[in-house]
Amino acid sequence: MKNTGGRMTVKLLDLAAQYATIRGEIRGAIDEVLESQQFILGPRVEELERAIASYCGAAHAVGVASGSDAILLALMALGVGAGDEVVTTPYTFFSTASSITRLGAKPVFADIDPRTCNIDPARAAALIGPRTKAVLVVHLFGQTADMDPIMETAFARGVPVIEDACQSIGARYKGRPAGSIGVAGCLSFFPSKNLGGLGDGGMVVTSDAALADIARTLRVHGGRERYYHDVVGINSRLDALQAAALLVKMRHLEDWHEGRRRNAAWYDERLAGVPGLETPRVEAHNRSVYNQYVIRSRDRDALMAFLRESGVGCEVYYPVPLHLQRCFAYLGGREGDCPEAERAARESLALPVYPELPPAEREYVAARIREFAERRRAQGGER
Numbered sequence: 001m002k003n004t005g006g007r008m009t010v011k012l013l014d015l016a017a018q019y020a021t022i023r024g025e026i027r028g029a030i031d032e033v034l035e036s037q038q039f040i041l042g043p044r045v046e047e048l049e050r051a052i053a054s055y056c057g058a059a060h061a062v063g064v065a066s067g068s069d070a071i072l073l074a075l076m077a078l079g080v081g082a083g084d085e086v087v088t089t090p091y092t093f094f095s096t097a098s099s100i101t102r103l104g105a106k107p108v109f110a111d112i113d114p115r116t117c118n119i120d121p122a123r124a125a126a127l128i129g130p131r132t133k134a135v136l137v138v139h140l141f142g143q144t145a146d147m148d149p150i151m152e153t154a155f156a157r158g159v160p161v162i163e164d165a166c167q168s169i170g171a172r173y174k175g176r177p178a179g180s181i182g183v184a185g186c187l188s189f190f191p192s193k194n195l196g197g198l199g200d201g202g203m204v205v206t207s208d209a210a211l212a213d214i215a216r217t218l219r220v221h222g223g224r225e226r227y228y229h230d231v232v233g234i235n236s237r238l239d240a241l242q243a244a245a246l247l248v249k250m251r252h253l254e255d256w257h258e259g260r261r262r263n264a265a266w267y268d269e270r271l272a273g274v275p276g277l278e279t280p281r282v283e284a285h286n287r288s289v290y291n292q293y294v295i296r297s298r299d300r301d302a303l304m305a306f307l308r309e310s311g312v313g314c315e316v317y318y319p320v321p322l323h324l325q326r327c328f329a330y331l332g333g334r335e336g337d338c339p340e341a342e343r344a345a346r347e348s349l350a351l352p353v354y355p356e357l358p359p360a361e362r363e364y365v366a367a368r369i370r371e372f373a374e375r376r377r378a379q380g381g382e383r
């Protein structure tokens with residue numbers, strides 16, 4: 001924190017602050033891997049797979065190279081390919097949809113529920129058709145999608161559900177862990193996620209033994225035995241160094257979730273009633289792990305400019321819904337197809353919520369937001 005005449009610099013995320021609390025543990029774990037000189041898969045990765053499977057309430061876990069690959073491999077394991085459709089949300093990180101198109105399949109975008117920014121179960125149900133091979137839900141910002149109605153419809157239609165839980169490890173839906181509800185859950189260990197590694201990493205969790213077996217084979221070029229290939233897989237494995245660091249971080253994960261939840265609850269209270277601003281809504285049956293704390297403002301761009309000017313790190317997740325991305329123009333998506341996702345893209349703003357965020361900085365962020373709202377009102381600009 002820098003405090004120069006009342007102005008502060010507040011980071012959106014400060015990974016150095018986290019590292020400072022676990023430096024010794026991490027270095028010890030890394031040293032062990034260096035001494036072993038076993039870098040690809042191996043005992044540390046297996047230990048992490050067991051720990052994550054248990055944490056996520058799944059029977060199996062398969063460590064892979066990234067969250068994007070976890071999604072790709074889950075889709076591959078289900079046999080998604082050319083001509084298939086996958087129903088998903090347009091309001092998410094890019095790779096949710098690119099994993100589908102990389103397999104020659106077509107993402108079919110169902111608009112979001114504006115209250116949670118997660119896929120709207122009724123809209124998703126309406127888009128399931130004869131070509132639908134899977135439903136890929138995303139648990140955005142740390143909160144699970146409304147899984148019961150989605151599972152019910154998908155089951156009735158014989159379509160498997162995959163959970164993109166890249167932002168939501170440890171989140172719960174009616175007590176059930178994110179990733180344990182559909183046929184498979186996909187996790188990311190990208191450094192900015194709640195459980196972040198020292199680089200890229202990811203995992204597929206599932207209680208379906210056959211699916212786990214296929215994913216395990218696909219991550220090593222599709223061979224069960226080296227140099228004998230039953231199917232064409234990819235090279236997507238988790239490193240022992242990542243696993244060692246992630247095992248250390250898992251010991252702290254619940255505390256970090258709680259830190260985020262505490263900061264979120266504080267903002268909820270402090271920002272309540274600010275004109276033109278909505279704090280994030282978490283359904284009563286959900287436990288959010290707040291990978292992001294995302295407010296909505298009709299004056300989002302001006303608010304973001306003001307906050308950045310004031311030294312507050314903030315970010316838009318996501319400025320362009322996926323049905324409007326240029327690379328997906330061939331799918332024929334148009335403005336107006338998913339109005340709620342489009343509105344969310346115009347109004348959303350993520351604030352600093354990381355567990356180590358100093359209370360004085362949190363206070364500063366809230367004070368600047370209130371100041372912005374005051375100025376707007378004074379200018380008669382409040383709509």
Ligand SMILES: *Cc1c(COP(=O)(O)O)cnc(C)c1O
Nearest residue numbers: 066067068093095166167188190
């Ligand atoms: C981070 C993220 C991914 C991709 O994970 P990587 O590990 O960066 O490949 C996919 N989906 C969502 C929703 C994410 O937040």
